[in-house]
Amino acid sequence: MKDKELFKQILGLSHPWEVSKVDLDIANEEVEIEIIYKSKKGFCPECEVEYDIYDHREKRRWRHLDTCQMKTYIVCKVPRIKCKEHGVKTIKVPWAEKSSRTTLLFERFAIELLLASKNQSKTAQFLRISFDMLHHIMSKAVERGLSRRTEEDIKYIGIDEKSMKRGHTYVSVLSDSERRRVIDVSEGRTTSSASSLINKGLTEKQKEGLKAVSMDMWKAFIKAVQKELPNASIVHDKFHIMKYLNDGVDKTRREEARKLQKSNDKTLVKSKYLFLKNPENMTDKQLSRFRKIQELNLITSQAWAAKENFKEFFRSETINDAKFFFAEWYQDIKERSLNKMIKVAKMLIAHSDGLLNYIRYQIDNSVAEWLNGKIQEIKTVGRGFRKFENFRIAILFFLGKLDLFPQESQ
Ligand SMILES: [Zn+2]
Incomplete structure (x- = not known):
């Protein structure tokens, strides 16, 4: 009984969420904490209107922070409600974000560890999770960070190409010189990939306020900038x-x-x-x-x-x-x-x-050089990237200056 109360406190759960069972699997070095929802009513995750519990989803598992070096999981059959407007919906759980396989605290820890170690394989090894799972945490963090970005004025940007691995696979990188950060990355180094990068990374208002774009004498980039940013000057740095x-x-x-x-x-x-x-x-x-x-x-x-x-x-x-x-x-x-x-x-x-x-x-050139070196480091640690999306996520995770962390539970 005591351990249930302890885990309830550690997880920061409050009524109607209760710890119903704690299973210790010594052989596999695992702890499983079962959580139940002790109420007949729940809220629609979309509109926050309260409804009767309609049914329960199948049992799901979330990886949580280790307990005394034992891998720890939360399991729960999360209730669903039937909203008049939104249909049958799973209610929100306080320990994890929607469609996540790890708890918020675990994600926070993984993000902190990654930022400190800058090494994905070592972090995955330390956390005893697969590379895929860690990548999933990183992509979610980047997505979260991108959605939290505000529409600040940007005066100078840089656009540059970077090879992804040996051979001729390139990506285009859009950076904010003043804030020393990467805005976004796109696949290829053609006019159309540079155009889509500019339109993906900047809002119409930001495009209008832009003074200059610093870049190489690469024809495709020059064309893209002339087309998408007719008011900005081109600077060869x-x-x-x-x-x-x-x-x-x-x-x-x-x-x-x-x-x-x-x-x-x-x-x-x-x-x-x-x-x-x-x-x-x-x-x-x-x-x-x-x-x-x-x-x-x-x-x-x-x-x-x-x-x-x-x-x-x-x-x-x-x-x-x-x-x-x-x-x-x-x-x-x-x-x-x-x-x-x-x-x-x-x-x-x-x-x-x-x-x-x-x-x-009088553009400060140190930013372009610094970013180039940093992207090179990411490539070296990642031993080259085979998939574009993984390279993009890693660049934005480490160099996007994004607010990556999930909101604390409650
Ligand atoms: Zn609803």
């Missing part, structure tokens, strides 16, 4: 531009390495990361090799210096300063015949409006 310039350096290096190797010169063999890494982050050994290569004044080192110099562009205070810097920089790489860099420069010229908008809006 530092993060993406530096990626192209780094790529230009690497292509220069590959070409020169091949040339040198023909005359048996191995100077540039296995030097890819030397030219991609920031010298500040190099080991002593790497730095000394890098310096030695620099002294040779190879084309690759010149391309690298041009890439480094370009960072000055982003520090321009006015549009005119930026234009002036770009012209000088372009002249310099042309005089040096840095062909791969010239190719990148031509692409930048074709997108000069978006490039100059970066100076105009």
Whole structure:
């Protein structure tokens, strides 16, 4: 009798919900708490009107927080009422949300654990539940969080692509630069997936109030933004531009390495990361090799210096300063015949409006880089995602800044 009262208190139950039985299964390390509804009347979950109990559903089980390391379940045959307006309905239970397989407290704990560990498989293992069940808790939390979002003004957004796994499966990510959060994610990186993402993630009012969209020079995204957000300026941010310039350096290096190797010169063999890494982050050994290569004044080192110099562009205070810097920089790489860099420069010229908008809006680039790194972490921990929906839920769960927790019971 005592344990019934104890569990009633732990579960926070009040009349007419009562604990009728507590079963201990030592062999399987399980506790089963049976709950009954001791009243002849109940409320319609839709309209809150009181009716007589009509019948009871079949017995259901909810996973609850462990009791002394024993898996604990709540079982109940939940009553139904017959509402004049809504028909036969199962009444609300105080320990769980509708169609949930776990109790509210269990869900809270799972969400807290996930946020702390950032690791789905470890959390599922710790809670002794299946990966599917944990994913279900996560999707419900995200759904809940999305429905609680308010329609605040958003000035700047970012739209970016991210690969989902090795190969060529991509997702598009819409982010809120000021609040450092992901708004939503869609499958693919086409114009239509970007369009649907914008319309899914932003309300009409938010779309109208938007000032600028920061993104890569990816045609599909540019088209989508021009169509869906005609009043917003397109900004090509530092993060993406530096990626192209780094790529230009690497292509220069590959070409020169091949040339040198023909005359048996191995100077540039296995030097890819030397030219991609920031010298500040190099080991002593790497730095000394890098310096030695620099002294040779190879084309690759010149391309690298041009890439480094370009960072000055982003520090321009006015549009005119930026234009002036770009012209000088372009002249310099042309005089040096840095062909791969010239190719990148031509692409930048074709997108000069978006490039100059970066100076105009002075957008903080740290958010794009930070989010990119965080999504990469989620991918690494999840060892790549096979299903789009799982990837989306994980991104929104960890980076959506959502109110994920279920309401406390009563
Ligand atoms: Zn009703």
